[in-house]
Amino acid sequence: MAVPPDPPPALDSPTALAKALSTTGYLADDDLATAAFLALRMGKPLFCEGEPGTGKTALAQALAQVLGVELIRLQCHDGIDAAQALYDWDFPRQLLHLRALEASAGAGGRSPDAAQVEASLYDPRFLLARPILRALQTSPSVLLIDEIDRADDEFEAFLLEVLTEHAVSIPELGEIRAAVPPLVVLTSNRTREVHDALKRRCLYLWLDHPDVGREVEILRSRLPGLPERLAAQVAEAVASLRQIGLIKPPGVAESLDWAQALQLIGSATLDLEGAAATLGAVLKYREDAERALAVLRDELAS
Template identity: 45%
Template sequence: MSQPHRPLPSSIDETISMLGDHDYLAGRSLATVIFLALKMKRPLFLEGEAGVGKTEIAKVLAKALDRPLIRLQCYEGLDVSSAVYEWNYPAQMLEIRLAEASGLTDRDRIESDIFSEHYLIRRPVLQALSSEPGKAPVFLIDELDRTDEAFEAFLLEVLSDFQVTIPELGTIKASEPPIVIITTNRTREVHDALKRRCLYHWVDYPDATQELEIISRKVPDCNAALSRQIVAYVQKLRTLDLFKNPGVAETIDWATALTELDRLALDPETISDTIGTLLKYQDDISRIQGGEGAKVLEDIRNELHVAG
């Protein structure tokens, strides 16, 4: 028998502490909605720009609560066979041929045999509903906005009753509802009917203080002065209306890259050489390498000098 999972946090402060113990710095508003989603057993709908740490919340919760993490990565054209279940058709065909070769002609028996649990392939949705009591997983439905409205409507039914019906087997209902985290980058609007079943939070980019603390935790070898420059530079870039602003993950990557290169401070050449770890679109890179990046560097040097 499996061991029960760790207890849920009993307060907002305990939620903040729990996340912080796993290097996720959550503001009080985010910690509050996470705490409420856990206590109320409601799905948590997280919206925000790509790279702000929405997916990481599900990963941290799984670690902190000692639960399996089941991830459904959404994409255009996602259907039931990829998301919920499908039958192992090659194995079923082999079983049919073996039955015929052995002289078995009872079609009902053959059908009962091949449409059994043995031939069922559980995809993420069914996996999330099939856990043992006391070990409900964290179920991450990542980038829901990439799917179409038909799949969203199907998911609405799943999240209402935490069950799915397989025609050949019947209804499978979760013995304990999973902790559901839904993320979207807002490339399209998700239907209100689904949002109403969830608690909602907009996850924004961290402020400079938070981002500096994130670097100190994630890249502890990064020089303190360099860390301040990196954060100031990234924070300034996010005000330039780039095609794709750098997320927290890119900030961590840039700090790691500069640490690996033994840099102690930013300079135009270093920025130009390493900008591909921070920006991912050529138009943005060309803009920064074309002179605007040098102006940003001059601005942050002046700001840091004044602050210092």
């Protein structure tokens, strides 16, 4: 069985990993840094669960960046199956190859027998590697399995087998096994419960929205020119909006978009006029915008 390599010496502790992640603009708290560090050292998938916009996908992106490896993403959706995650055969190229063989035989060349033709059609050069197969072939790498809660039970069972064996079998080619297992990050927005069998295979991490202080740090880290007062006002306003039962509460990505939009229109502070003009950067439903304006009107007037 392939074993995970030790992380680079510079990432030899949760503190060191958190520091490295911060260079990418991703600010990790102690729990997150510890979970990610243990996933690296133990060779276990990291199952990240939480509300949309809490930084689950961004964590995988940041880990790939600090490790200096390729990020390979599998976006789950309703109806996804193993073929969409593993591989397919390039039928148009196979057909062209078959016609070339026929043309060669018709021009006086020696005709290959049926077994040779079939073997040549299922050559690795005609294989279209989908994300999971690519991750097994690319050593090392970070494999992001995004929104696993959108897939069905059958796909979960398939994933469980692949994540346990770090190998897949292709009937025409045989087994393909990872020389170095990828670091796997699974995310879930908890639209449904993922089965315990898959969770038991992973280290678990719940991600919540950051508190106001941490969100200010994130805003100023990702937007270096952002005034401290504006960062604090945006963080406080977003924290309030998350508490009023919106259809789609804003995540950190929306906070960043809102702060940047306010900067671009020349706002040094958050006022009602600037908030109303830029609310489309943070909220995506008319009903949410109307409720938010009512709340912001009271808060910004005080």
